[in-house]
Amino acid sequence: MTLAEQYKAVRQRSEQICSPLQIEDYVVQPVVDVSPPKWHIGHTTWFFETFILKPYFMGYQEFNPEYNYVFNSYYETVGARVIRTDRGNLSRPTVKDVYQYREYVDEAMYSFLCHEPSPEVKELFVLGLNHEEQHQELLYYDIKYILGHNPLFPAYDKSYTTQHAEPVEGFVSISEGVYEVGFKGEGFCFDNELNRHKVYLSAYEISKAVVTNAEYLEFVKAGGYQDFRHWHAEGWAWVNENQITAPLYWHQIDEQWFVYTLRGLEPINLNEPVQHVSYYEAYAYASWKGMRLPTEFEWEVAATQFNWGNNWEWTESAYLPYPGFSKAPGAIGEYNGKFMVSQKVLRGASDATPPGHSRITYRNFFHPNLRWLYCGIRLAR
Numbered sequence: 001m002t003l004a005e006q007y008k009a010v011r012q013r014s015e016q017i018c019s020p021l022q023i024e025d026y027v028v029q030p031v032v033d034v035s036p037p038k039w040h041i042g043h044t045t046w047f048f049e050t051f052i053l054k055p056y057f058m059g060y061q062e063f064n065p066e067y068n069y070v071f072n073s074y075y076e077t078v079g080a081r082v083i084r085t086d087r088g089n090l091s092r093p094t095v096k097d098v099y100q101y102r103e104y105v106d107e108a109m110y111s112f113l114c115h116e117p118s119p120e121v122k123e124l125f126v127l128g129l130n131h132e133e134q135h136q137e138l139l140y141y142d143i144k145y146i147l148g149h150n151p152l153f154p155a156y157d158k159s160y161t162t163q164h165a166e167p168v169e170g171f172v173s174i175s176e177g178v179y180e181v182g183f184k185g186e187g188f189c190f191d192n193e194l195n196r197h198k199v200y201l202s203a204y205e206i207s208k209a210v211v212t213n214a215e216y217l218e219f220v221k222a223g224g225y226q227d228f229r230h231w232h233a234e235g236w237a238w239v240n241e242n243q244i245t246a247p248l249y250w251h252q253i254d255e256q257w258f259v260y261t262l263r264g265l266e267p268i269n270l271n272e273p274v275q276h277v278s279y280y281e282a283y284a285y286a287s288w289k290g291m292r293l294p295t296e297f298e299w300e301v302a303a304t305q306f307n308w309g310n311n312w313e314w315t316e317s318a319y320l321p322y323p324g325f326s327k328a329p330g331a332i333g334e335y336n337g338k339f340m341v342s343q344k345v346l347r348g349a350s351d352a353t354p355p356g357h358s359r360i361t362y363r364n365f366f367h368p369n370l371r372w373l374y375c376g377i378r379l380a381r
Contacts (some may be wrong), residue, residue, distance in 0.1 A: 003125065004113040010129045011106060013354065014044060017139050020157045026095045029088025030149050031370060032227035034142045038072070039087045042098045044132040045105045046071035050078060051332070052128065053105065056121050057112045063104045069092070079332035080246035128334070133354040137374075140262075143370045148249050148260040155264035162351045164272055169213075171381070172305045172340050173206035176288065179301045182322055183361040192336040193361045195324040199297045203381055206294050208306040210313065211285065211377040216277070217257065219248055220284050230287040235280030238369055248276035248371045269373035273310050273376045278369035279344045282314040282377045294380035296345040296363065303347070303360045311376030312364050314344040319343040319365040343367055350374035 007226070018026070018037050023031035026038040035043075044068060049254070070079035070090060081091065117125060147154050161215045182196035183189035225245050238244065242286050246252070249260040250268070261279045262266045277285070286292050294302075295319035319340050349358035352374050366373060 001153050002113075003117075003122070004110055005105075007113065007125075008356075010132050011102075012087050013294065014041065014132060014136055015095045017136055017143075021143065023095055025143070025146060027082060027088065027091060029085075030146060031372075032085050032270065032332040033370060034145045035087050035138070037139060037143060038092070038095050038098050038145075039101060040135045040139050040142070041095070041356075042071040043073055044065065044135050045098075045102045048109055049133055050129050051124050053108050053112060053123065055106060056117070060108055061257045063101050075331045075335060077143065093360060108117070124332070126143075127279050127335075128186060130190070130357065132359045136354050137352045139348070141372050143261055144260075146251075153208050153260055157260040160262040160265050161274075162310070167271065168208045168307070170208050172208055172302045173205050174201065174203065174302050176297070177201065179297070181297050181300050181361070183359070184329075189359065189361065190336060190363070191325070191328065192319075192340075192363050192365075193359070196323055197323045201298060201301065204294070204298055205377050206298060206302045206306070206380045209378075210273045210308075210311060211379065212270065213259075213268050213272055213274050216247065216274040216285060216377075217268070217270065219288055222288070223259060224284060224288050227270070227288075228232040230284040232280060233285060234277075235368070238278070238280055244281075247274060247281065274356075275311055275374055275376055276370040276371045277314075277377060279314045279366075281371070282375075283316075285339060285377055286379055289379060291379040291381045294378060295346055298380060299347040299378070300360055306378075308348040308378075309350070309353070309358060311348065311350050311374050313336075313348045313376055313378045315347055317345045319363070339365065346373075346375060 005244075008098055018041065021037060026041075028035050029036050029291075049063065050068065054062060067076065067082055070082055070093065072078050074081075116122075143156055178198050178200050180196055183193035183198055186197045224230060225239055231239065251258045251260070251265070258265050259268045282293055293314055293316040296315040299313065299315055321337065321340055325337070327337040328335075344367075345367065346364040347362070349362070350373075366375075
């Protein structure tokens, strides 16, 4: 595919994800971690305008100077911005305005891509594609949260389907030794996947299967949310302060458990992987089972020997830089490095991860209380 074809494919997918939405769905922000879909559509457009068109496309005229303030996410280098909690207050620009902005930038990008960009700019361009793919996954998270917290539980798409691996049993055994982890080879990776380096691992076993709804329901019914012994102190405080009694989107109605899906409210499928649990819940479940979560390096070394990709999987690893990690100069250097504090690494991919966007070395990261992402549990011992 040409660069223009790659660009078109990624940009169209974002719009396809939003196509089932009504105009009213585009502007809702129920909690701070959720961004309105309209903001995602604008922000991913702003990225290409700000980092490629404005500095490298001679004669380019900025669509609207105010949009830098509206659609900048966290780039201090680029200037002031609307604080994250206020994104839902942006009734203007309208959804129509934002799509016009998107069309304007796309036309300019197609003109820009008529000529082969320099290696430096091409690297930024590929980062922009991967950045938009990250936001495509976030769109699914945010749309599900918006609709899943509507009292009517409306469906996003009644024909929406997910693929799950066939159930397997047993554990993968990994011998004690020194292993190499981190990205190697050709192609794109994020800077937090570098540099490849050696780690020592004690002998361990890691489950071939992720935890299912049926297995997690046993934990719920056994009073796992009422037994402090399985929880970190911080997790136990989180459970009590927020009155947590089950995974996000689970609802008990007349003694039967239901779950909100993108198809609407449905009885829980007991055979599917449990989803939307925080790190605190994943840790407590593992403790209840007499096991633990794998470290990110244990996960990576064993990942060729089990199926993964339905959920991001919490690990026991803090999100920290690899040996030799260095941030890029300027605003792009803010992409990953400044978030390497107080977060846990997740490995794998999810049903919402765009095709071709997953790697064994991919390091996702979130705060331990969050569970609106598509996340689950794999056990180790």
